[in-house]
Amino acid sequence: MWARPSELRSRHVIGMNRRNIHFIARYNRRSLFPLVDDKLKTKLLAHEHGVTSPELIGTITSQFEVRRVAGLVREHAGFVIKPAKGSGGKGILVIEDHAQGIYRKPSGATLSIEDLERDVSNILSGLYSLAGSPDVAMIESLIRFDDRFADYTYEGVPDIRVIVFRGYPVMAMIRLSTAASDGKANLHQGAVGVGLDIATGRALFAVQFDRPVEVHPDTGRKLDKLEIPDWHGLLRLAAACYEMTGLGYIGADLVIDKNHGPMLLELNARPGLAIQMANGEGLGGRLELVESQPEGVDVDARVAFSVAHFGRL
Amino acid sequence: MSRKPFYIVVALLMFIGIGLSVHRHIQYEVPFTPGEQRAVWEVEAQVRLEAGGGPVIVELAVPISQQGYRLLGEHTASSGYGLTFVETADSRVARWSIRAAQGSQHLYYSASFLVAPGEPRAEIPPPPLRQDRLWQSPFDTAAEAVLTRAYQRSADPYTLASELIRELTGPTQGENARLLLTQYDLTELLVRMLNQAGVPARQISGLMLEDGRRRQNLTTWLQVYKGDEWAIFDPASGRQGKPERLLLWHAGDAPVLQVEGGRRSTVSFAMIRQLQSASESIAQRPADASLLGLSIHSLPLEEQSLFRTILLIPIGALIVVMLRILVGIKTSGTFMPVLIALAFIQTTLLTGLIGFLLVVMTGLVIRNYLSHLNLLLVARVSAVIITVIAIISVFSVVSYRFGLNAGLTITFFPMIILSWTIERMSILWEEEGPREVLIQGGGSLLTAVIAYLAMTNPWIRHITFNFLGVQFILMALILLLGNYTGYRLLELRRFKPMVRR
Numbered sequence: 173m174w175a176r177p178s179e180l181r182s183r184h185v186i187g188m189n190r191r192n193i194h195f196i197a198r199y200n201r202r203s204l205f206p207l208v209d210d211k212l213k214t215k216l217l218a219h220e221h222g223v224t225s226p227e228l229i230g231t232i233t234s235q236f237e238v239r240r241v242a243g244l245v246r247e248h249a250g251f252v253i254k255p256a257k258g259s260g261g262k263g264i265l266v267i268e269d270h271a272q273g274i275y276r277k278p279s280g281a282t283l284s285i286e287d288l289e290r291d292v293s294n295i296l297s298g299l300y301s302l303a304g305s306p307d308v309a310m311i312e313s314l315i316r317f318d319d320r321f322a323d324y325t326y327e328g329v330p331d332i333r334v335i336v337f338r339g340y341p342v343m344a345m346i347r348l349s350t351a352a353s354d355g356k357a358n359l360h361q362g363a364v365g366v367g368l369d370i371a372t373g374r375a376l377f378a379v380q381f382d383r384p385v386e387v388h389p390d391t392g393r394k395l396d397k398l399e400i401p402d403w404h405g406l407l408r409l410a411a412a413c414y415e416m417t418g419l420g421y422i423g424a425d426l427v428i429d430k431n432h433g434p435m436l437l438e439l440n441a442r443p444g445l446a447i448q449m450a451n452g453e454g455l456g457g458r459l460e461l462v463e464s465q466p467e468g469v470d471v472d473a474r475v476a477f478s479v480a481h482f483g484r485l
Numbered sequence: 486m487s488r489k490p491f492y493i494v495v496a497l498l499m500f501i502g503i504g505l506s507v508h509r510h511i512q513y514e515v516p517f518t519p520g521e522q523r524a525v526w527e528v529e530a531q532v533r534l535e536a537g538g539g540p541v542i543v544e545l546a547v548p549i550s551q552q553g554y555r556l557l558g559e560h561t562a563s564s565g566y567g568l569t570f571v572e573t574a575d576s577r578v579a580r581w582s583i584r585a586a587q588g589s590q591h592l593y594y595s596a597s598f599l600v601a602p603g604e605p606r607a608e609i610p611p612p613p614l615r616q617d618r619l620w621q622s623p624f625d626t627a628a629e630a631v632l633t634r635a636y637q638r639s640a641d642p643y644t645l646a647s648e649l650i651r652e653l654t655g656p657t658q659g660e661n662a663r664l665l666l667t668q669y670d671l672t673e674l675l676v677r678m679l680n681q682a683g684v685p686a687r688q689i690s691g692l693m694l695e696d697g698r699r700r701q702n703l704t705t706w707l708q709v710y711k712g713d714e715w716a717i718f719d720p721a722s723g724r725q726g727k728p729e730r731l732l733l734w735h736a737g738d739a740p741v742l743q744v745e746g747g748r749r750s751t752v753s754f755a756m757i758r759q760l761q762s763a764s765e766s767i768a769q770r771p772a773d774a775s776l777l778g779l780s781i782h783s784l785p786l787e788e789q790s791l792f793r794t795i796l797l798i799p800i801g802a803l804i805v806v807m808l809r810i811l812v813g814i815k816t817s818g819t820f821m822p823v824l825i826a827l828a829f830i831q832t833t834l835l836t837g838l839i840g841f842l843l844v845v846m847t848g849l850v851i852r853n854y855l856s857h858l859n860l861l862l863v864a865r866v867s868a869v870i871i872t873v874i875a876i877i878s879v880f881s882v883v884s885y886r887f888g889l890n891a892g893l894t895i896t897f898f899p900m901i902i903l904s905w906t907i908e909r910m911s912i913l914w915e916e917e918g919p920r921e922v923l924i925q926g927g928g929s930l931l932t933a934v935i936a937y938l939a940m941t942n943p944w945i946r947h948i949t950f951n952f953l954g955v956q957f958i959l960m961a962l963i964l965l966l967g968n969y970t971g972y973r974l975l976e977l978r979r980f981k982p983m984v985r986r
Contacts, residue, residue: 175978176984187976188973193970452983
């Protein structure tokens with residue numbers, strides 16, 4: 173039932189207190205937090221630094237612009253409307269395709285342009301943002317996720333979380349939504365977390381609700397065969413987020429698009445600790461190793477270092 | 486980054502805290518443990534008035550030792566005023582005087598009463614029988630009728646008093662009684678009618694003692710004589726006998742407060758109950774002016790009773806810090822549990838828990854409806870605040886109707902905080918599901934209960950109230966905890982599967 177602290181220490185597991193004091197407080201400057209708390213800012217910053225992210229179709233910042241939605245999306249088959257400061261996936265509207273003013277969601281349900289405008293209007297009034305402050309609606313092109321993941325996920329897009337410490341990718345996992353998580357990729361809501369080998373991008377170990385699992389609970393697919401395509405490209409993208417934001421300890425959420433390869437979805441300045449469970453290994457040892465590395469190493473060298481030191485297969 | 490300055494600050498705080506406490510222990514002989522306890526009520530009367538610029542004389546009736554309470558000592562605070570105590574046959578008066586005073590004046594009288602069940606009842610001579618007062622028509626016939634009925638149904642002065650009260654206030658209250666009450670105050674009327682029947686009686690003022698109360702008023706009671714004996718009646722309910730918590734303040738015919746040379750004079754009362762060790766006499770010591778002798782006891786009682794609660798808040802904060810950093814309990818709103826625990830002190834634990842659950846659960850249901858209206862946050866929380874006030878009012882009225890006076894204490898809950906709790910829990914419910922609401926709600930309540938148990942512990946209350954140095958120690962402990970990077974207790978369970986492999 174209970175682990176002894178010495179057992180956890182010997183596996184380099186870090187706890188909340190250590191993460192907060194030693195890593196977040198020390199390496200993440202408070203003034204930089206808004207860069208990642210506002211997805212629009214993150215996106216513009218990513219564009220500046222050449223970090224690929226889903227194409228921004230447009231933004232809507234005030235209520236009288238709401239009628240622009242139809243015009244903005246006309247040329248785009250699939251798109252996503254999301255609040256810039258939303259949390260927990262609230263207010264996100266995914267449209268797979270549309271014709272003659274009928275918009276179709278992945279579930280097959282159809283919406284009219286009025287439904288879209290209402291969602292945008294709600295986003296602007298701050299219905300989905302933290303503390304209800306006025307927000308901005310972003311319209312992005314739809315991510316078409318790689319078919320190779322189709323058996324590994326239930327409804328939602330699988331996203332890859334990489335912990336990037338001082339620019340070094342230290343640990344990674346892929347989060348697969350399940351029926352229990354209601355198509356969302358949040359581990360505490362029941363998504364499956366699969367630890368990924370930093371050297372190869374292959375599955376290491378999987379957990380659901382903090383307990384080990386072998387197969388995806390809904391599709392029955394064995395999880396140990398999972399492998400991420402273009403793994404090195406993804407690591408480079410994650411590592412580049414350090415120069416981009418200046419934040420030392422971040423969780424980068426990435427997706428693999430069928431046509432465009434790895435893309436940055438969003439960044440998190442307070443990444444959770446569940447990734448340790450999905451990897452069956454603590455973060456502590458790797459973070460300490462990175463801490464002893466000098467500053468000013470370029471992206472490729474950092475990725476090479478991580479691949480050399482953090483591979484487990 | 487060196488942590489040295491941090492540890493120096495912590496060590497310094499510890500040193501100051503321990504030093505001050507030990508100094509107070511040795512120099513002022515304040516014991517560290519509450520020891521053998523005896524309850525002492527500190528009662529303070531505060532007189533306020535607007536002085537007109539000329540000489541002012543203020544006379545305030547003051548209490549004496551009586552059944553159940555022994556007067557230990559008295560203090561007054563009144564800068565520039567001369568003070569004499571005047572004793573008459575039936576009352577004792579503190580008389581302040583000054584040659585010239587201008588503007589708002591504050592005079593304090595405080596007395597400490599030891600709870601002494603063996604104390605003999607006060608010898609108060611019976612008042613003169615006044616049968617000379619004439620009734621005006623038509624009150625004379627009404628009084629006559631009521632008195633005759635009551636007289637026939639009674640056997641002695643006490644039963645006569647009971648019957649009169651029943652005639653005047655009971656469910657059988659007749660036309661005559663209602664007529665009389667339009668003209669006379671109830672207690673005054675009772676005294677008059679008893680006198681008419683040849684029974685000496687008078688109005689008497691008393692103070693209901695309730696711990697930590699401020700801005701209280703005296704209540705009026707009826708004292709009825711039967712030969713040399715007397716008994717006290719509650720004019721509203723007719724109940725005979727002095728309530729245990731009633732401190733008789735003043736028995737004479739004169740008003741409690743008389744002021745010459747001032748206007749808009751009021752007197753209000755504050756009281757706290759203290760547990761003192763038998764040998765202790767902190768409260769009786771004159772206030773020490775030196776900085777090291779600083780103690781809450783040098784403040785007026787009204788502020789003392791405030792501080793008694795304020796000084797407990799750091800204890801609650803320490804418990805929240807420990808439960809979050811060392812144990813890893815999730816709460817809804819960081820310090821909300823401390824405020825709930827403070828409310829529990831007023832309501833008692835069980836009533837508080839039931840009240841809290843009722844308010845929050847009803848609030849959640851109503852908040853759930855509000856969320857369908859798609860309101861902006863500030864408007865929504867304001868609507869929840871009004872809802873909470875409505876719920877609290879309804880519960881108070883309903884519980885009072887069913888004779889549950891404990892239900893009235895629900896008003897001690899911090900309503901704004903409760904509203905935010907409901908708002909947060911409701912959002913949590915939508916985003917994370919009911920399980921997370923149970924975890925955080927349960928965590929908050931558990932924290933509140935532990936904080937309540939700590940804050941009501943007699944030893945902790947004794948230490949925090951009597952040793953201000955303890956606050957420095959608490960500060961140092963909280964700083965140290967803020968530096969803790971080890972595992973939380975619940976993480977040992979969370980990460981257990983990593984060890985099994």
